[in-house]
Amino acid sequence: MKTIEAAVNSKKNIIVFGAGAWGRRLVSEHAMRIEYFVDNAPEKQGTWVGNIPVKHPDQLVEADKDQTVVIIANQRHGVEIARQLESMGFERGRNYMAYLPEDPPQPACAPQLRFLRYNVTYRCNSRCSTCSVWKEQGGYELSPEAFGALLEAPEFSGLEILYITGGEPTLRQDFADYIRQAVLHLPRLSTVITVTNGLLADRALTIMKQCHEITSSRGIRFDVFVSVDGLGEIHDRARGVPGSYDKAMRVVKALSASGVPVSASTTLSTINVWHADELRLFFLRQGLAANFKVGQDDSFFNKNGLADGIFSYSSDQFYQLKLFFVKIFSHTQEGSFAWFTAYNTLMMLQEKPRRLTCGYRKHQVAALMQNGTVKYCAGRGRESEPVCIDTLGDRLRQEWAKWDFYPHTICEECTGDIGADPSEEMLEEIRDAQYWKVFLSREGFDRHSARFAAYDRGLGKKEGHTVLITGPWGFEDIWQGAQLAAYIRGRSLSSPGARFVVCSTLPFVTQRTVAGLAHVEVVPVYDSAYLARIPVSDELVVFPDEALHPWSRWAIKLAQDAGLPFTRADDLSAVMEAYLLQECPAHAREAIHAVSCWVDADTGTSRALLERARALSVKTSLPCRFYAMNNCCLGPNGDNRDFYFDHVPQVFGEGHPAGVWIDSGLADLRKTVEAMRASDFVLTAGASASRLARAAGITPYEEEEA
Incomplete structure (x- = not known):
C-alpha cells in the first residue's frame, strides 16, 4: 500500500500517527474517516481533535495489523516514528506509510508563549x-x-x-x-x-x-x-x-x-x-x-x-x-x-x-x-x-x-x-555517536566484521609516516597516560618526522595526556572517520590494557585487510623507567608522615585496601591520605574520587574525621610519584597503581609484608 488513496479505498481501519498540524491537514484534505490519532506528546494524549480522540501509541500494540493502516503525519520525527512502528511489528508499505504534503502547513499565528x-x-x-x-x-x-x-x-x-x-x-x-x-x-x-x-x-x-x-x-x-x-x-x-x-x-x-x-x-x-x-x-x-x-x-x-x-x-x-x-x-x-x-x-x-x-x-x-x-x-x-x-x-x-x-x-x-x-544538530550528533558505539562494540564486531572487508579511503593518504594508536584512550589513568606519552616520545626519537594519530573515546582527556608532544593528533573513536583512518595509515599500534577493547579489534581486523603492520605495546617497563626519571626526577622533598593509598578501580580488592589502611593507621597513629589514579572512569560507580567519597565514610565514619584526607584534585603523574616517594607507607590496589609504584622505585607496603 503506497498511496493515501489506496489506504482510504482499502476499507481498513486508518490510524494517524501525529495529532499536530500535518495530521489535521491529512484528515481534512482527504476527507477520510479514521479510528483515532496517536501521538507521543503526553499533553496531547487523552484530548480530542474535533470528534476524534488522541491516544497513546501503546494502543497500536493491540491493533489487528492485517486490518489496520497507520499513516505517519509528522515532519520532524517521521524517521523515529517509523522505527517505533516497526518495533511493534508494523511493516512499511503493508500496514504503515508516511504522509508528505508538497507544501507543509504553516502555523496560523505567531508562536505562543509557553x-x-x-x-x-x-x-x-x-x-x-x-x-x-x-x-x-x-x-x-x-x-x-x-x-x-x-x-x-x-x-x-x-x-x-x-x-x-x-x-x-x-x-x-x-x-x-x-x-x-x-x-x-x-x-x-x-x-x-x-x-x-x-x-x-x-x-x-x-x-x-x-x-x-x-x-x-x-x-x-x-x-x-x-x-x-x-x-x-x-x-x-x-x-x-x-x-x-x-x-x-x-x-x-x-x-x-x-x-x-x-x-x-x-x-x-x-x-x-x-x-x-x-x-x-x-x-x-x-x-x-x-x-x-x-x-x-x-x-x-x-x-x-x-x-x-x-x-x-x-x-x-x-x-x-x-x-x-x-x-x-x-x-x-x-x-x-x-x-x-x-x-x-x-x-x-x-x-x-x-x-x-x-x-x-x-x-x-x-x-x-x-x-x-x-x-x-x-x-x-x-x-x-x-x-x-x-x-x-x-x-x-x-x-x-x-x-x-x-x-x-x-x-x-x-x-x-x-x-x-x-537542536537538530545536537540530535544528529548524539544519534551518530550512539550508532558508532553500537557498531564498534563487541557485539557489533561479531555481527559485522566477517563481511566488512574494505572501507572507503575517502580521507586519502597523508604525507609522511602515520602511526595510528588505539587503546583505552579517553579513560586512561595516569599510568596508562604516562605509557602513551613515553611511547610517543621514544618513537619520535627513533622515527623522526612520524605523525601519531591517537584514537580516543574522549578526545579532550587524551589531548591533555599528550599535551606538549609534537606531531600528535587526537581523533574521536565514535565517529564515521575512525574506520576510514585505519587503511590510510602506515602502521597500527595497539595498547591492549588488561583486555582488548572492541574498537581495537576493529582496527586490527582492518589493518590486516589492508596489509598494514601492527604491534601490541605490551612491555614498556624499560621505557617507563627512563620516562619517570626524566619527568619525575628524585630530589629532596618534605616527608609525608601518613598512610597513603592509591586505587585504580572500584573492586573488592580496593575496598579491602581501605580496611587495611584503617588498621595500619590505628597501629602507627598516622593519618590516612587517599589519592586518585584516574580522572575519568565512567563505570556505574564513577572514578577514583567517587570511590573514596563513597566508601571512605563507610570505613572511617561520616563527615570528615580527623586524620582522613581525600585528594579531590586531578590525578597527576608528578604529584603521585612525589607523594609515593615521600610517604611513610604506600598502599596500592589495582595493576596500574602497583606498576607505577614499582616503576618509581617504591615497594608498596603489602608487598613488603609478603
Whole structure:
C-alpha cells in the first residue's frame, strides 16, 4: 500500500500517527474517516481533535495489523516514528506509510508563549560570590493583584510553565498570593517552579507548603529548588552567609518529608569546583535530584562585572568542569531534558557552539521583571518601561524585534535552558555517536566484521609516516597516560618526522595526556572517520590494557585487510623507567608522615585496601591520605574520587574525621610519584597503581609484608 488513496479505498481501519498540524491537514484534505490519532506528546494524549480522540501509541500494540493502516503525519520525527512502528511489528508499505504534503502547513499565528520567567523581587539575603543581584536591592515590585492583572493579557493565555524566582522569593511574605493569582488566571498552567536559599527556613517551609497545597488542588505540579553549593563550609563560603548550609538542608529534608517535590540547585564556580564530585555523591545518597550549572557571567547575575573573579577558572579548574559534566551526562537518564542540558554544557565547555535552541529567541519564553517591565532575554536584555495589560503585546513584539540587531553568537555563549529544546544538530550528533558505539562494540564486531572487508579511503593518504594508536584512550589513568606519552616520545626519537594519530573515546582527556608532544593528533573513536583512518595509515599500534577493547579489534581486523603492520605495546617497563626519571626526577622533598593509598578501580580488592589502611593507621597513629589514579572512569560507580567519597565514610565514619584526607584534585603523574616517594607507607590496589609504584622505585607496603 503506497498511496493515501489506496489506504482510504482499502476499507481498513486508518490510524494517524501525529495529532499536530500535518495530521489535521491529512484528515481534512482527504476527507477520510479514521479510528483515532496517536501521538507521543503526553499533553496531547487523552484530548480530542474535533470528534476524534488522541491516544497513546501503546494502543497500536493491540491493533489487528492485517486490518489496520497507520499513516505517519509528522515532519520532524517521521524517521523515529517509523522505527517505533516497526518495533511493534508494523511493516512499511503493508500496514504503515508516511504522509508528505508538497507544501507543509504553516502555523496560523505567531508562536505562543509557553513559559513565563517572573522575578518577583530583586531583594536577596544571600551574599553569593557568583551573583551581584543582592547589591541591587530596592525598587518597585508588582503586588500579587497587579501580577494577576497582567496574566489576563491574551499573550499569556497559553502559558504552561511559570518559573518564579528572585532575588530570594521568600522575602515576599505574600509569595503564596502570586501563586494563587497564577492558578486563577492561567487556564493551561501545568507546572510552577520556584527557588529558595532557605535562609528564612521557617518562613520558606510555611510558604512552600502553602504553594504546594494551592497548586496540587488544581492538579498543577509545584517544584522547589533549594540552592546547595557545597557541603558545610563550602556552601557557606559560596553563599557568603555563615550557617546557610544547615538552614538549606533543613528546608530540603522538611519539604521532602512533607511530600513537596524538592531538588537541589548547584552553581559551580572556582569556590566549589573541586568539591562537585563529593556533592554529587552526597545528593545521590540522600535520594535528592540535583541540577548543576556553571556560574555564568551575564548582565542579570553579574551587573557591572562585580562578580568577575569567580568566573576566572584556571586550566585545571576548567578541565575539572569538563570531566564533571561528562559524568553528569553519562549518569543521567538518556533522553531526559537534564541529559540534553548536560550534553550542551559539555559541548560548550569544549568551546563548541550552543547545542540547545533558545526559548526566548523562539518567542516561547517571556521575562517579566518585578517592576512590571519585560525583556527579550532575562540574562541579556535591558529593562524598559513597565507594561500594562493593554501594552504588553506591543512591548513583547518590540523586545523580540531586538533579536534582529544582536548576533546569534551571544546565544552560543549562554547555558540558559528555560524553554529550550535539543537542536537538530545536537540530535544528529548524539544519534551518530550512539550508532558508532553500537557498531564498534563487541557485539557489533561479531555481527559485522566477517563481511566488512574494505572501507572507503575517502580521507586519502597523508604525507609522511602515520602511526595510528588505539587503546583505552579517553579513560586512561595516569599510568596508562604516562605509557602513551613515553611511547610517543621514544618513537619520535627513533622515527623522526612520524605523525601519531591517537584514537580516543574522549578526545579532550587524551589531548591533555599528550599535551606538549609534537606531531600528535587526537581523533574521536565514535565517529564515521575512525574506520576510514585505519587503511590510510602506515602502521597500527595497539595498547591492549588488561583486555582488548572492541574498537581495537576493529582496527586490527582492518589493518590486516589492508596489509598494514601492527604491534601490541605490551612491555614498556624499560621505557617507563627512563620516562619517570626524566619527568619525575628524585630530589629532596618534605616527608609525608601518613598512610597513603592509591586505587585504580572500584573492586573488592580496593575496598579491602581501605580496611587495611584503617588498621595500619590505628597501629602507627598516622593519618590516612587517599589519592586518585584516574580522572575519568565512567563505570556505574564513577572514578577514583567517587570511590573514596563513597566508601571512605563507610570505613572511617561520616563527615570528615580527623586524620582522613581525600585528594579531590586531578590525578597527576608528578604529584603521585612525589607523594609515593615521600610517604611513610604506600598502599596500592589495582595493576596500574602497583606498576607505577614499582616503576618509581617504591615497594608498596603489602608487598613488603609478603
